[in-house]
Amino acid sequence: MKRGDSLYRRLLGWLLLPLLGLGSLILIQAWVDARRTADRAFDRLLEAASLAIAEQVQWQDDRLWLDLPPAALEMLATDAEERVFYSLVDGQGRLITGNAELPGDPRQGPGDADTLLYRHIDWQGLSLRLGVRRTRLEEWRVREPFEVRVAHSREGRDALAARLWRANLAMILAMAALATVGLLLAIRAALTPLTRLRRAIRARDPRTLAPLELSLPRELAELRDTVNELLARMRRVRANQERFIGDASHQLRTPLAGLSARAELALRQDDPTRWREALVAMQATSARTARLAVQLLSLTRLANPEYRPELVPLELNAIARQAVRDHWASCHRQGVDLGVESAGGEVRVRGIDWLLAEAIGNLIDNACRYGGQRVTVQVQDAPPRLVVEDDGPGIPSQRRLLMLRPFHRDREDVEGSGLGLAIVDGIARTHGARLQLSSGHDGRGLSVVLQFPGDTP
Missing domain, CATH: 3.30.565.10 (Histidine kinase-like ATPase, C-terminal domain)
Structure with missing residues (x-):
């Protein structure tokens, strides 16, 4: 039997395929969760930076004025050396100050309350994460609306997402290894009764047709019972064959003994007439014996279950x-x-x-x-x-x-x-x-x- 036809390999293959599919889905989900976690972490930094800038916006000389604190942008600078941009825009969309003219967010915010909107943008060949805070001055004389736009490149986010995914990957691979080992042990344990059945059949004397006496699970017990039924039919066939052989031997022994007796009796005679009578009787007996042999051969051929002539x-x-x-x-x-x-x-x-x-x-x-x-x-x-x-x-x-x-x-x-x-x-x-x-x-x-x-x- 080819090794590729192994039941063990077939079960392993059919069970590993769903596990591989499930593992692939888990890896994809782990990567999505890592990206989502990194975005939430850095969005919190964008929120803190935009809030720090918004708190420093004042109204002087009939216009908005910003005294930018260095810490507002430094909190977005990580070891990944992201590029950080900001803009202060008044209610009419005019740039007041900033190190880049960042686009706004077309989505509408709710009323006068602080609104923080996030989105990914492609700006001047850079992939940026943009946070837009819409608010207004809280002075009793002036309630001028304005927007604080802060954006930074994705290097830090991608690095954090990769670290989180690698950590999840290590845990997933460890779980996959444990699952594979458990699967191998489970398949081997499940096939143990089949191995015992194979060894019991292999260890049997080929001359015996006694039924198999072996405790097996239900599915294999059905196979054992089927084998026992086959052995019972073979016992009946063998009994019929032994009876047929015995009867055939008896039927052939009688005419052969008669031939021998006729020949022995003829040899004791000196009369040619007696010889002729003996030869005639022997010829008739030989014809009957030949006819019997032909019938035995025909019956044996017809009794063979593998004899399937073409009609x-x-x-x-x-x-x-x-x-x-x-x-x-x-x-x-x-x-x-x-x-x-x-x-x-x-x-x-x-x-x-x-x-x-x-x-x-x-x-x-x-x-x-x-x-x-x-x-x-x-x-x-x-x-x-x-x-x-x-x-x-x-x-x-x-x-x-x-x-x-x-x-x-x-x-x-x-x-x-x-x-x-x-x-x-x-x-x-x-x-x-x-x-x-x-x-x-x-x-x-x-x-x-x-x-x-x-x-x-």
Whole structure:
């Protein structure tokens, strides 16, 4: 298995992606908060500076006059060496004094109360933070309105925001490291039961199919129960295989022992006539043994769950007629009347020609062995059906399902392996057909029907 297909890596990836997204949002929020905190701190300095300047504004010689205190601007000068500007403007917007003609703020302030407005401006190629204080003189004779405009460059603000963000970044990274370690430990702990299950399966003896006895969480317990169900099915399959092998060995041992006995008996004789009789008997036994071996191979192949042959369109009348031609001579020698009744038109099914011919051959052979004197192969349409009917003694209804089991015979006094109907049943399942056993049309004999799906081309 590729390392990229690891469940551990997949869980880690899917859990880390949301954490990375959340961490990115936290970093962005930390930077926004650092900028906002730096702005609030320096806006307080702008407020203090504008207030210190406004308190020094007086009315002399019918005009506004300012005695600027040095401390008013020095409080805005930090280690970042910002540039500081100020302007004093009267109520008509005329510059009274200042070291720069700063723009005002178009927003309106409330009444006569002190109003302080802040905004960012770009002035003569500089990015400045501007504070505008709108107020008026408090003398009893004159209440002249004026504005104090103070601005400074952003170096100090940016430096403070960077320091605050770096401090937050260190804390966020530490928290992220702790979260990652906790996540790794949590995933490893969550996958521990899966590791125990894998080790328990790996440590099992490959020859045992006993169920797994392991305490697991609910999700893995369902997987354990599914594996146990699979093991139970495998135990049943193995039991069936062992029973089949035992029955097959018994069936093959009997004719092989007969061959050996016939050969040993013939070797003790000096009469060529006895030799010929022994050879004829051995030839018949060999033929039956070869037929049994072919049936065993067919049944084994059909019982294999991985055997999925490709079904092709076939014409059922042609297959039935060819099967009758192949078996007519042997039936004629036994005095059995073998015939075929074809449908009026073509009957198309999807299947495998040699398997259907094998099914018809087994049904004809069974009918001959069990005393049928008349065997008819019929092809019907709507739905497509293949019927093999004989006039033999038939099978009692309560025993018909038993006849589908391998090596099960209705009568012990008849030669045969008991595989014919089991093979036909396997062929029917391979074709998706329905197998039916019933009495003949006059209540005598046996009628075996293979009914194919009705939607076949």
